[in-house]
Each structure stands twice: as C-alpha cells, then as structure tokens.
Amino acid sequence: MNLMIIRITLRALLGRRRALLLLPIPVLLIGLTGFATTTGVAVERWAPILLNGMGLGVLLPLTALIVGSSVLGLEIEDGTITHILTKPLPRRDIIVSKLLVAWLVTTVAAGVPLGVAGAIADGATMGTALFVGAAVGALAYSALFLALSVVTRRPVIIGMSYILIWENLLGTYVDGTKVLSVRQFSSTITDTIAGNPLLQSTLSVTTAAVMAGVFVLLGTVSATHRLRSFSLAGDTN
Amino acid sequence: MTLIESESLEKRYGGGTLALADLTVSIEPGVVGLVGANGAGKSTLIKLALGLIAPTAGRIRVLGLDPLTDVEQVRSQVGYMPEHDCLPPDMTAAEFVTHMGRMSGLPAATARERASETLRHVGLYEERYRAIGGYSTGMKQRVKLAQALVHDPELLLLDEPTNGLDPEGRQAMLGLVQRIGTEFGISVVVCSHLLGEIERICTSLVAIEGGRLLRSDSLSAMTQHKGVLAVEVDERVDELVARLAAAGLEVREQGRELLVRFDDDKTYDVIRDAVVDLDLSLHRLEQRRHQVADLFRDPVAGSEVGDVQHA
Amino acid sequence: MSSTPEGVIHDIGYQRYQGQRLGRRYAMWSLYVHSLRTAFGLGRGFKAKLLPWTLTAAAGIAGLVIMVVGTQTGFQLVGYVDLVANLTYVAIILLAVVAPELVSRDLGSNVMPLYLARPLSGTDYALSKLAALISSVALTLGPAMVIMFAGNAFATKDGMTGVLDHAGQFGQGMAAVVIHSVVLAALALPLASLSGRRIFASTLVLALFLVTAPIAEGLAEFSDNPEVVGMITPANLLQGVDNWLLEGTNHPVGVWGPMHGVVTLLLTCAAVGLLLLRYRKVSA
Numbered sequence: 001m002n003l004m005i006i007r008i009t010l011r012a013l014l015g016r017r018r019a020l021l022l023l024p025i026p027v028l029l030i031g032l033t034g035f036a037t038t039t040g041v042a043v044e045r046w047a048p049i050l051l052n053g054m055g056l057g058v059l060l061p062l063t064a065l066i067v068g069s070s071v072l073g074l075e076i077e078d079g080t081i082t083h084i085l086t087k088p089l090p091r092r093d094i095i096v097s098k099l100l101v102a103w104l105v106t107t108v109a110a111g112v113p114l115g116v117a118g119a120i121a122d123g124a125t126m127g128t129a130l131f132v133g134a135a136v137g138a139l140a141y142s143a144l145f146l147a148l149s150v151v152t153r154r155p156v157i158i159g160m161s162y163i164l165i166w167e168n169l170l171g172t173y174v175d176g177t178k179v180l181s182v183r184q185f186s187s188t189i190t191d192t193i194a195g196n197p198l199l200q201s202t203l204s205v206t207t208a209a210v211m212a213g214v215f216v217l218l219g220t221v222s223a224t225h226r227l228r229s230f231s232l233a234g235d236t237n
Numbered sequence: 238m239t240l241i242e243s244e245s246l247e248k249r250y251g252g253g254t255l256a257l258a259d260l261t262v263s264i265e266p267g268v269v270g271l272v273g274a275n276g277a278g279k280s281t282l283i284k285l286a287l288g289l290i291a292p293t294a295g296r297i298r299v300l301g302l303d304p305l306t307d308v309e310q311v312r313s314q315v316g317y318m319p320e321h322d323c324l325p326p327d328m329t330a331a332e333f334v335t336h337m338g339r340m341s342g343l344p345a346a347t348a349r350e351r352a353s354e355t356l357r358h359v360g361l362y363e364e365r366y367r368a369i370g371g372y373s374t375g376m377k378q379r380v381k382l383a384q385a386l387v388h389d390p391e392l393l394l395l396d397e398p399t400n401g402l403d404p405e406g407r408q409a410m411l412g413l414v415q416r417i418g419t420e421f422g423i424s425v426v427v428c429s430h431l432l433g434e435i436e437r438i439c440t441s442l443v444a445i446e447g448g449r450l451l452r453s454d455s456l457s458a459m460t461q462h463k464g465v466l467a468v469e470v471d472e473r474v475d476e477l478v479a480r481l482a483a484a485g486l487e488v489r490e491q492g493r494e495l496l497v498r499f500d501d502d503k504t505y506d507v508i509r510d511a512v513v514d515l516d517l518s519l520h521r522l523e524q525r526r527h528q529v530a531d532l533f534r535d536p537v538a539g540s541e542v543g544d545v546q547h548a
Numbered sequence: 549m550s551s552t553p554e555g556v557i558h559d560i561g562y563q564r565y566q567g568q569r570l571g572r573r574y575a576m577w578s579l580y581v582h583s584l585r586t587a588f589g590l591g592r593g594f595k596a597k598l599l600p601w602t603l604t605a606a607a608g609i610a611g612l613v614i615m616v617v618g619t620q621t622g623f624q625l626v627g628y629v630d631l632v633a634n635l636t637y638v639a640i641i642l643l644a645v646v647a648p649e650l651v652s653r654d655l656g657s658n659v660m661p662l663y664l665a666r667p668l669s670g671t672d673y674a675l676s677k678l679a680a681l682i683s684s685v686a687l688t689l690g691p692a693m694v695i696m697f698a699g700n701a702f703a704t705k706d707g708m709t710g711v712l713d714h715a716g717q718f719g720q721g722m723a724a725v726v727i728h729s730v731v732l733a734a735l736a737l738p739l740a741s742l743s744g745r746r747i748f749a750s751t752l753v754l755a756l757f758l759v760t761a762p763i764a765e766g767l768a769e770f771s772d773n774p775e776v777v778g779m780i781t782p783a784n785l786l787q788g789v790d791n792w793l794l795e796g797t798n799h800p801v802g803v804w805g806p807m808h809g810v811v812t813l814l815l816t817c818a819a820v821g822l823l824l825l826r827y828r829k830v831s832a
Contacts, residue, residue: 018748025759032766039770046769054762062758066751073747156750157599157645164641164758287665309667313569317665323658327592339578340666342569351565358562384662389565421562 002089005097009071013105022066025059026113033117043122044198051121051130052199055114056186060137061163063110064102068145069155071102072223076149081230091227095146095220102142107135118190126194133190140182140212143219150223150230178203185212238301240264240392240424241286245295248281248448256281257448260295264426264443264453268418270435271428273445279428280320282445283394287317300391313342316385320396320428323381326370330361330380333369334387341388348387355383359413375406382413386423393417393425399434411438468495468508469521480511499524575668576676583680587646588687603642604688607635611692615699628696628721629790632689632728636783639685639732640757646684647733647740648749650677656744674741674827678820681737685729693721720794727793727812728786734816735782738823757782775804785812 013019029050036046072095075081084094111134119127144162148155170177171184178184187201188208201208246260257278271279284290285297288304288311297304304311325333334356338348356365359379364372369380378398385393398414399407415438418425429435435442436456444451470477478495481488484507487498497504505522512519589596614631618624626634654660663673697718704710739756740749764781768774778784789812792805 018743021748021752025755028759028763032763036766036770041770046766049762049766049769053765054759058755058758058762062751062755066748070745070747074745077745077747153595154599154645156747157641160644160750160754161641164637164754169637289661289664308669309571312665312667313571315665317661319661321658323660323662325653325657325659327653332591336578336582337662337666339582340575340663340668342571342574342667343565344568344570344574345578347565347567354563388569417562422564 001100002093002097005084005089005094006101009098009101010105012074013067013071013101022063022109025054025062026109029055029059030113030117030120033120037120047121047198048200051114051117052183052187055110055117055130056134056137056183056190056199057168059114060106060110060134060186061141061167061183064106064138064141065145065156065159065163067106067109068102068142069149069159071098071149072146073149073155085227085230092220092224095150095224095227099142099146099220099223102146103135103139106138106142111135111138118194122194122198126198129190129192129194132193133186133188136189136209136212137182137186140185140215140219143216143223144182147219147223147226150226175202179207179211182212182215184208185215238266239298240266240269240426241282241297241299243282243285243295243297246282246285246292246297247294248278248285248290249293255448257285257292260445260448260450262443262450262453265441266424267440268415268438269424269426270439270442270456271426271445272432272435272442273430273451275430277430277445278448279445280396281448283317283396283426283428286394287312287315313388314391316388316390316393318381318385318393318395318398320400322377324369324372324377327368329368330356330365330372330376330383334365334380334383337384338387343388351387351389352383355387356380358386359383360409374401375403375409378402378406378410379413382410386417390423393423394428395425396428397430398427399429399431407434414438465525466497466499466504466508467521467523467525468497468512468519469493470495470512470517470519473515473517476515477511477517480515481508484511494521496525572668572672575666576672579668579673579676580680580683583650583677584683586649587680587684599645600642600684600688603638604691607638607689607692608695610635611695612699615696618696619699619703628693628717629724629794631692631696632721632724633783633787633790635689635692636728636732636786639689639728640754642685642688643681643732643736644750644753647681647736647753648743648746650681651737651741652744652746652749655741656746670827671824674737674823678733678737678823681733682729685733686725689725689729690722693718693725696721717795723794724790727789731786731812731816732782734819734823738819738826741823741826773804775802776807779808779811785815788812 032054033050036050037043072081075084111131114134115127115131117127118130145155145159148158152158166177167181167183171181184201184203185208187199188203188205189212191197191199191201192205241262241264243260243262246257247255248257249255260278260282271282273279281290285292286299286304288308291305299311300314302311328336331352334352335348338352339345343351353365356362356379359382361376361379361383364376369377372380378400382395382398385395395414399410402410411434414425414427417423418438418440427435427439439456441453441455443453468477474490474495478488478490481495481497486504486507489496497508508522509519585591586596588600589598611631614625654663664670668676697714700714701711704714706713735756736753739752742752743749760781761783764778764784767777767780771777775788779788785808788805788808791800792809
C-alpha cells in the first residue's frame with residue numbers, strides 16, 4: 001500500500017467534473033425509495049426491485065465498473081502508466097493501493113446511498129445490512145474490474161458483458177451462475193445481516209463470503225502478475 | 238488574388254474578451270508570416286478565415302469568398318494545420334490522410350494516390366504504414382501538414398508548424414514550408430510567435446498585437462528602412478558619442494556598442510572620420526539588419542512600442 | 549534563405565490537382581462508410597472485430613435456433629418481431645461499445661477541428677455518425693431475421709402461401725429491426741458524445757438502459773397503469789410500438805399503443821436534436 005499513489009489516484013478520480021456523473025443514480029434511488037415508502041405499498045413488493053434490482057443490480061456494479069476500470073485503466077490507455085512503473089515500487093503495492101481507492105470510492109458512491117435507501121425502506125438494520133453487503137460487493141467488483149483493466153485491453157466491454165449477460169440475464173434464469181455473481185454475494189450478505197430475506201437471495205452466506213474472497217484474491221494476484229510483465233510498447237487499441 | 242482581406246474585423250467572445258479589434262488588412266499571395274505574441278489574435282483570425290466562428294463586426298474575405306456564406310467553397314480551397322495535437326493514435330498516416338482527402342471531396346482512388354504522394358512530399362516514407370500513435374513529434378507535425386495539403390488547396394493556414402520540434406526539426410519544417418510556397422505554388426500563411434524563423438522564409442509579414450494590426454508589409458520593405466549601425470570601440474566611448482551627435486547622428490549606447498541610426502552611406506564616413514580623429518581602435522562597424530522583433534520595439538530608442546511604426 | 553532539409557525528396561515534383569471535387573454529400577457518405585467500417589472493425593485487426601461480429605453471430609444463432617425448432621417441431625418459440633425485442637440486450641451491448649468508437653475517439657483525440665475545416669459541417673458529421681450507428685445495429689439484428697425467413701421459407705409445407713406468409717412476417721420483423729435500430733441508436737449516440745474517453749461513454753450508454761429497467765419495474769408496483777410506467781424503459785417503449793404498429797407480438801399494450809408511438813417519436817426527435825445541437829457547437 002502506498003499513500004502517494006492513493007492520494008494521486010483519489011485526486012485524479014474525483015477532481016474532475018465527471019465525478020458528478022456518480023451522483024444522479026444514487027439520488028434517483030434514494031428519491032424513489034422515499035417515494036415508495038409513502039405509497040403504502042408493502043415493502044416486500046418493491047424492495048427487491050429497487051434495492052436489489054436498481055441498487056445492487058445497477059448502481060453498485062456500474063459505479064464499480066467506472067471506478068474500477070478507470071482507476072488504473074485510464075493511465076494504461078493513455079500511456080501515463082509509465083510514470084508509476086518507473087518508480088521503485090513493488091507492483092503489489094501499486095495494485096493494492098489502486099484497489100483500495102476503487103473500493104473506497106465505490107463504497108461511498110454506491111454503498112452509502114444503498115445504506116440510506118435501505119434504512120428508509122426498512123429501518124436501520126436493513127440500512128446497515130445493505131451497506132455491508134454493498135461494501136463486500138464493491139470490493140469484489142473492484143478487484144474484478146481492476147484486474148480486467150490490467151489483463152485485457154477492453155475492460156469495460158468485458159465488465160459490461162459480465163454485468164449484463166452473466167449477472168442479469170443468466171443469473172435470473174440459470175441458478176448455477178449465481179455462484180460466480182458478485183451481485184448474489186451482496187444480496188446474500190445483506191439478507192443474512194438483516195435477518196430477513198427481503199432481497200430474495202439464494203446462496204448460502206458461507207458460499208457468498210468465500211467466493212467474494214476468491215474474487216478479491218484472484219483479482220489482486222492476476223493484476224499484480226500482469227503488471228509485472230507490463231511492456232510499454234506504445235501500442236494502441 | 239488577395240488571399241485574405243479584412244475590413245474593420247472584430248471578434249468579441251462571449252465572456253467579453255476582445256480577440257480582434259478593428260483589423261483591416263490585405264494579405265497578398267506568397268509565404269506570409271502572421272506574427273504576434275501568444276494570445277494576440279492569430280488563431281482567432283484563422284478560425285474566422287475558415288468560417289468556424291463568425292465576426293462580431295466587420296467582414297473578412299478569403300480568396301474573394303465569404304467564409305460564412307460560401308463555406309464549402311472556401312474550405313475546399315483552404316488547408317488547415319492546427320497547433321495542437323489532433324491525430325487519432327490508432328490509424329496509420331496513410332489511412333488517415335486518405336480519409337481526410339475524401340472528406341475534402343477527393344474521389345476514393347484519387348484520395349489514396351494523393352495521400353501517398355503528399356506524405357512522400359512531407360518526408361514520410363515507410364513510416365506512413367505504421368500507426369500514428371507511435372510517431373515522434375516531428376512525424377506527427379508532418380502528418381498534420383500532409384492532411385492540409387492532400388486536397389491541393391490554394392491556401393495553406395499553418396498554426397505554429399514548428400511547435401514542439403527540436404532545432405533540426407524546425408529547420409526541416411521551415412524548409413518544407415518554404416518549398417511549398419515557392420515550388421509547389423501554394424500560398425501559405427504561417428502563424429508563429431518565433432520571429433526569427435519567420436524572417437527566414439516569409440515574403441511578407443502581418444504583425445498583430447493585442448488583437449490589432451501592428452504592421453503589414455512585404456519583408457523586404459520592412460527590413461530595408463531604418464537600418465542601424467553598430468559601432469564598437471574599446472575606450473573613450475563618451476567622446477565618440479559626443480562627436481557623432483555633434484555631426485547630427487542619432488546615437489544610443491547599448492552595452493558595449495553604440496547604435497547609430499543609419500540613413501545613407503554618408504553615415505559610414507562620418508563614423509570613420511570621427512574614429513580616426515579621436516585615434517580610436519575600431520572593433521566593429523556593422524549594419525544591423527532591421528529585425529522583425531524591432532517591429533515590436535523601437536530599435537534605437539530601445540523601448541516597447543505598441544503603435545504602428547512609421548517608415 | 550534557409551537550408552534545404554535532408555532526406556526530403558520529391559521525384560516528379562508536386563502535382564496540382566485539377567480533377568473533380570465532390571461536395572458535402574460525398575463527404576458525408578465517405579464518413580458514413582468509414583464509421584461503419586470502424587464499427588465492425590474492418591481494417592483494424594482481430595480484436596476490433598471480435599465483439600460486433602460475435603454479437604451478430606449470437607443474434608443469428610438465436611434466429612437459427614428458433615427457426616430450426618420451428619421447422620422441426622412446428623412450434624415457434626418466438627415470433628419475428630418478438631425476437632427483435634428479445635435481442636435488445638444484444639443491441640445495447642453493441643451500442644455501448646460502438647457508439648464510443650464512433651464519436652468518443654474523435655473527441656478525445658481532438659481531431660474535430662480537422663473535420664470542421666472541411667466542407668462538411670458539425671451537423672453533417674453528427675448525422676453521418678448517427679446513420680452509421682443505426683446501420684450497425686440493423687446489420688447486427690437483421691441477419692437473424694433473414695436466417696429465420698430463409699429457413700422457414702425453404703421448409704414450409706404450405707408452398708407459396710407458406711412462403712408469402714413468412715415473407716409478411718419477415719417484413720414485419722425487418723420493420724421492427726429498423727424501428728429499434730433508429731430509436732436505440734438515437735438515444736445512445738448523444739450520450740456517448742458527452743465524453744472523449746471510451747470508458748465513460750460506454751458506461752453512460754449502459755447506464756441509460758440499465759437504470760431505467762428497475763425504475764420502471766418499481767414504479768409499476770405503485771401505479772395502476774403499468775404499461776404507461778413501463779414507457780420509461782426504451783425496451784418496453786419499443787415493444788409497445790411494435791405491438792401497436794406491427795403484428796405478431798406477444799406483449800399487448802392495447803389502448804396505450806398510440807401513446808407509445810408518440811412518446812417514441814418525440815424521444816427520438818429530442819435525442820437527435822440534442823445530438824445536432826451538441827455538434828453544432830463543437831468548434832476548433
């Protein structure tokens with residue numbers, strides 16, 4: 001872990017106007033949740049849709065995608081990665097620092113609103129549960145997308161396909177895929193902590209926790225490994 | 238035909254910045270230097286000439302046409318080389334220039350041919366089949382020039398063509414520009430803030446300062462008048478100054494030299510006689526050619542002048 | 549005056565060009581073709597081709613499977629028009645990848661001044677790009693329709709009537725392809741043009757389609773008219789239009805049909821208007 005890298009990355013990520021892009025969806029989510037509670041419709045009917053569908057299914061993965069793939073990916077894309085690579089820093093430190101920043105930003109940008117929405121919907125326990133579930137999901141997603149941005153040339157496409165096809169499409173119909181779906185990890189952990197199956201998750205908590213850990217580990221290791229052998233041939237997409 | 242002609246041209250930007258004010262100039266064919274400090278209004282003039290922005294007052298004509306109403310015609314006869322980075326990194330130079338040629342109206346096969354030739358003319362050979370992303374600054378500048386030339390324009394607008402080049406690269410680019418202007422028969426307007434380079438290749442000059450016209454003239458005209466003689470002796474300088482002044486010459490000390498305003502050959506004689514009479518050793522007596530930089534300051538008085546210089 | 553640069557040779561001298569100069573239309577056409585080629589990765593190596601061709605293949609395979617099942621068992625899983633609706637996911641992924649390739653790259657590399665110094669205007673540029681994007685989606689979804697039609701036409705047991713019947717459905721399917729392509733592309737391109745970085749542009753496009761789905765679902769729980777609320781989602785909107793204008797779909801919207809049509813039209817026009825506005829203001 002390296003403080004300098006953390007600081008630089010944070011500044012680069014949040015210092016631009018485009019950081020505002022992270023705002024609309026959380027605001028929308030909280031607004032809709034608030035609206036939903038006023039309608040008197042039972043929580044069980046809309047919570048899965050808003051909190052799971054929009055929150056864990058869209059807000060969290062998309063935020064993690066933007067943040068996770070740009071935290072190192074932008075530097076790789078425009079070649080400025082050389083600045084970091086020429087410093088005597090262990091590659092692992094670089095990756096871990098970047099991962100930390102990605103996780104932090106995603107958790108704040110997506111996890112906090114989710115926690116707030118959860119609290120509005122069903123009380124403080126739900127709020128905390130959602131926050132923790134989202135935080136775990138954020139870590140797993142960040143590791144995944146960070147690794148993709150180093151190992152592949154088009155992390156956004158692959159990440160997108162993962163979210164759209166694997167998690168959303170197949171995940172709804174094919175049970176087997178749920179083991180590898182970060183969204184399921186998040187919802188499982190949330191439901192477990194909240195003590196009620198509001199989000200209709202189906203994995204066991206142990207599976208979820210373990211698999212999330214696997215994602216993080218694999219992601220970090222493969223990213224570090226690939227970064228070590230990074231050649232800067234100046235080739236372009 | 239006049240290349241660019243403007244009458245009381247004014248451009249005021251939204252925030253109130255006055256980029257060009259009351260600019261009346263007539264630029265004749267040849268290799269024209271458009272000089273001025275950064276922010277003096279050169280780029281604005283170019284954008285107005287291309288019809289990319291509209292004047293807030295006055296009018297401008299390019300090759301006799303209005304760049305706002307005859308947009309297509311003007312742009313098909315003009316080539317533009319911007320100052321900043323503007324090349325896509327993942328196309329090859331050949332592909333890119335061909336594509337730009339087609340964008341300018343050349344049929345497909347012609348575009349390919351001319352792209353090939355133009356790239357050769359600017360000095361890119363085998364490299365043109367490699368992706369632009371891997372090019373050096375010099376090569377990129379050449380590609381920019383090639384895309385401006387590919388459709389055989391009547392007029393080339395080059396904005397700081399030597400930007401980012403090392404001294405050798407600058408020489409090469411200037412030489413290229415000069416060849417374009419003289420051998421290819423295309424008129425060129427070169428924007429630059431580097432006066433020394435401009436002097437070397439241009440046939441006429443338009444100097445802009447603070448959005449206003451400072452001077453517009455052919456280079457020979459500008460460098461002919463107001464010569465200055467530099468005189469260097471190693472002692473009793475004051476006596477020499479007094480002697481020359483008494484003889485009616487305008488003298489100013491600058492460091493170890495005396496600058497004497499020089500109107501005709503008689504000045505040489507006066508100086509020579511004075512030096513001989515005072516029994517001084519003359520180290521140097523040479524004519525300082527009037528430099529473009531002097532447009533921006535009075536060479537003998539030595540102060541910055543913002544007004545139009547009188548011959 | 550200055551030294552001749554080394555290594556710059558010209559053998560035959562510079563040739564002036566006296567030939568024809570085609571105008572704006574030709575430039576727009578050239579840009580359209582160039583963009584379409586970029587979209588499908590032609591002339592750019594394997595990786596650039598991977599995604600668009602895979603998506604087209606996936607769509608085609610879906611059409612193939614449905615056709616085979618239909619001709620072998622007589623049971624048609626999904627109709628022509630409904631297939632197009634189901635392929636919206638495919639279209640979205642294509643848009644999220646191709647739209648940034650078409651516009652974000654040019655914005656990011658600052659090449660716009662070079663385009664604008666040419667006889668075509670900013671809006672011409674935008675229209676050419678939009679046409680290319682629409683065509684990309686259509687070319688991805690179209691083959692599925694063709695495969696279905698070809699297979700069914702060959703295997704039909706009703707002779708000419710059967711073929712004509714399928715031809716009619718094929719026509720409906722192609723109409724759906726056109727409508728979907730136009731609307732989806734019109735929505736995606738202005739979004740992508742907001743950023744010069746492909747990563748952000750992709751995510752913006754994706755976000756539009758992803759976010760609207762759960763919102764629509766959620767609001768449907770609170771509203772008495774789920775079809776109206778569903779119009780928030782482009783996918784539902786398009787399904788509604790399909791149902792209203794075309795035959796052979798399974799998602800009836802009944803009386804709300806015309807409203808879907810009007811909203812779609814307005815939305816598309818607004819999106820295209822925003823796109824043109826954005827490119828009118830791009831300057832050197």
